[in-house]
Amino acid sequence: MASTIRTIHEQLISKERSAVEITTETLARIEQLEPQLHSFLHVTAESALAQAEAVDAQIAAGEAIVPLAGVPIAIKDNLCTTGIPTTCGSRILENFVPPYESTVTQKLKDAGAVIIGKTNMDEFAMGSSTENSGYGRTCNPWDFDRVPGGSSGGSAAAVAADECAIALGSDTGGSIRQPASLCGVVGMKPTYGLVSRFGLVAYASSLDQIGPLARSVEDAAILLAAIAGYDPKDSTSIKVEIPNYAQNLQPNFRPKAKLRIGIIQETFGSGLDEAVNTAVRAAVEVLQELGAEIQVVSCPRFGYGLPAYYIIAPSEASANLARYDAVKYGVRVEEPENLLDMYKRTRAQGFGTEVKRRIMLGTYALSAGYYDAYYLKAQKVRTLIKQDFDAAFEKVDILISPTSPTTAFTAGEKTDDPLSMYLSDLMTIPVNLAGLPAISVPCGFDRQGLPIGMHLISKVLREDLLLQVAHAYEQATQWHRQQPQLL
Amino acid sequence: MAAIDQSEVHKVADLARLALSPEEEKTFAGQLSSILDYFEQLSELDTTDVEPTTRAIELSNITRADERKTGVEPAAMLEIAPEPDGEFFRVPQILADAE
Numbered sequence: 001m002a003s004t005i006r007t008i009h010e011q012l013i014s015k016e017r018s019a020v021e022i023t024t025e026t027l028a029r030i031e032q033l034e035p036q037l038h039s040f041l042h043v044t045a046e047s048a049l050a051q052a053e054a055v056d057a058q059i060a061a062g063e064a065i066v067p068l069a070g071v072p073i074a075i076k077d078n079l080c081t082t083g084i085p086t087t088c089g090s091r092i093l094e095n096f097v098p099p100y101e102s103t104v105t106q107k108l109k110d111a112g113a114v115i116i117g118k119t120n121m122d123e124f125a126m127g128s129s130t131e132n133s134g135y136g137r138t139c140n141p142w143d144f145d146r147v148p149g150g151s152s153g154g155s156a157a158a159v160a161a162d163e164c165a166i167a168l169g170s171d172t173g174g175s176i177r178q179p180a181s182l183c184g185v186v187g188m189k190p191t192y193g194l195v196s197r198f199g200l201v202a203y204a205s206s207l208d209q210i211g212p213l214a215r216s217v218e219d220a221a222i223l224l225a226a227i228a229g230y231d232p233k234d235s236t237s238i239k240v241e242i243p244n245y246a247q248n249l250q251p252n253f254r255p256k257a258k259l260r261i262g263i264i265q266e267t268f269g270s271g272l273d274e275a276v277n278t279a280v281r282a283a284v285e286v287l288q289e290l291g292a293e294i295q296v297v298s299c300p301r302f303g304y305g306l307p308a309y310y311i312i313a314p315s316e317a318s319a320n321l322a323r324y325d326a327v328k329y330g331v332r333v334e335e336p337e338n339l340l341d342m343y344k345r346t347r348a349q350g351f352g353t354e355v356k357r358r359i360m361l362g363t364y365a366l367s368a369g370y371y372d373a374y375y376l377k378a379q380k381v382r383t384l385i386k387q388d389f390d391a392a393f394e395k396v397d398i399l400i401s402p403t404s405p406t407t408a409f410t411a412g413e414k415t416d417d418p419l420s421m422y423l424s425d426l427m428t429i430p431v432n433l434a435g436l437p438a439i440s441v442p443c444g445f446d447r448q449g450l451p452i453g454m455h456l457i458s459k460v461l462r463e464d465l466l467l468q469v470a471h472a473y474e475q476a477t478q479w480h481r482q483q484p485q486l487l
Numbered sequence: 488m489a490a491i492d493q494s495e496v497h498k499v500a501d502l503a504r505l506a507l508s509p510e511e512e513k514t515f516a517g518q519l520s521s522i523l524d525y526f527e528q529l530s531e532l533d534t535t536d537v538e539p540t541t542r543a544i545e546l547s548n549i550t551r552a553d554e555r556k557t558g559v560e561p562a563a564m565l566e567i568a569p570e571p572d573g574e575f576f577r578v579p580q581i582l583a584d585a586e
Binding site: 170308347348367419 | 491496499500502503504505506507508511515518519521522523525529530531532534537538539540541542543544546548549552553558559560563564566567568569570575577579580581
């Protein structure tokens with residue numbers, strides 16, 4: 001069993017292991033695994049060891065340390081880290097070393113967490129398999145021929161392969177939860193606005209949210225509490241008290257008020273792997289045995305989330321990615337003839353196919369004559385999807401669906417058919433459109449031994465409840481204890 | 488209404504400041520057409536009198552005191568620029584030479 005935040009913390013304060021020892025061992029494992037796995041784009045050995053030494057010095061001086069101190073953490077490469085390359089998986093940012101720090105990584109540094117490296121991702125977080133990275137694909141630790149999911153595939157694979165204890169990802173349409181599901185780890189998307197997006201390279205600003213990936217719900221809860229909170233640097237940041245999520249977790253789940261759980265009927269239809277169907281239904285039975293009241297609920301417009309998302313997200317992306325103009329930072333094409341030629345050739349060479357496709361889609365959807373038919377229509381559908389969730393949450397406290405309709409697919413299987421790739425986010429996208437928090441927890445394996453995830457959704461800002469339910473389920477099962485055999 | 492041909496792809500690429508190759512334009516014409524076809528299902532939903540949602544969570548305007556603060560140092564920004572020139576970012580010629 002790989003280390004959790006709690007075991008690392010206990011080892012550090014009892015002086016059984018030092019932070020430098022833990023970091024050194026982690027770096028050695030990364031060095032062994034990376035030639036095959038490729039979870040990381042940059043490993044920051046030097047600064048990681050320096051941070052570990054600082055934590056050891058604190059311990060030696062008898063100072064108290066917080067749970068995250070000395071814990072190796074991997075960061076998705078779309079979070080700006082001062083002095084450390086931040087490429088977003090894109091060739092256009094190949095040479096970009098940010099002169100400022102994202103709020104979340106600053107908080108982690110302040111807590112003494114050891115940033116071990118930056119993880120691979122689909123370029124600009126656009127993708128569901130990490131195959132859209134400009135720097136090669138990441139393998140799924142359970143089967144190297146398969147994808148880890150995406151876009152936070154590097155973070156999910158690194159956590160699953162024990163190349164770090166925990167990781168940060170970002171989730172615009174499922175980019176934390178889907179790879180968590182495909183790699184057999186816990187992944188959470190918090191309420192929109194709970195975690196500051198300052199220093200997160202923007203993809204679709206009305207949907208993007210940063211969140212934790214971990215091997216246990218408790219670790220996800222500790223990491224979430226560390227990164228959440230109001231930040232004046234993010235104008236969409238919510239001013240709200242952050243509960244001590246981890247302290248609220250109960251080893252036994254015996255709620256005083258009856259917990260009502262709703263199964264989203266529309267997510268158990270056609271296109272769902274039989275193994276996924278069986279595993280998630282079995283997981284629901286476990287929750288029932290734990291005392292939850294189960295009912296089937298309908299979100300009739302749920303399925304329209306996918307087309308709405310693929311209008312809204314590319315539209316926002318086409319505006320956000322206009323900033324890559326080769327003027328102030330990033331790559332610039334050689335010997336441009338004039339300004340326009342510089343823009344057009346730099347962007348054509350620097351962006352990969354999926355990014356270009358989404359910029360094109362967004363530009364088209366926003367262009368004169370099409371705006372009402374596509375963008376405005378999609379925003380109205382977004383309202384209908386929110387209404388479906390509101391109605392469902394009148395009846396229940398938690399909603400459940402599979403995280404992904406399938407287990408990890410083979411690399412190359414969907415790269416030529418963008419629509420079939422988009423479909424792997426069917427279950428997770430509506431949650432982003434409504435701004436809700438959701439978590440994926442391991443709930444079984446298919447016949448090939450590939451992990452399956454259960455997707456739990458709550459009302460806005462009920463991360464506390466979401467984590468409690470996920471934790472209770474996890475403690476009642478053994479799925480999260482299974483790890484891929486790698487070395 | 489969805490079919491989008493190569494000339495329209497070329498026009499959109501121009502708006503998006505992307506110099507696509509003719510092969511890319513051809514591939515995108517096919518792919519974007521099928522994606523736009525897929526979007527057609529949204530017309531099944533009646534959205535008359537439905538207000539659009541522009542953001543996930545409604546927040547009121549956030550303001551701050553108008554005080555001067557140091558952000559990123561200009562020197563640090565210039566250091567990562569493709570072609571810094573003193574205090575400036577150099578770009579290729581924008582206007583044509585006067586005849």
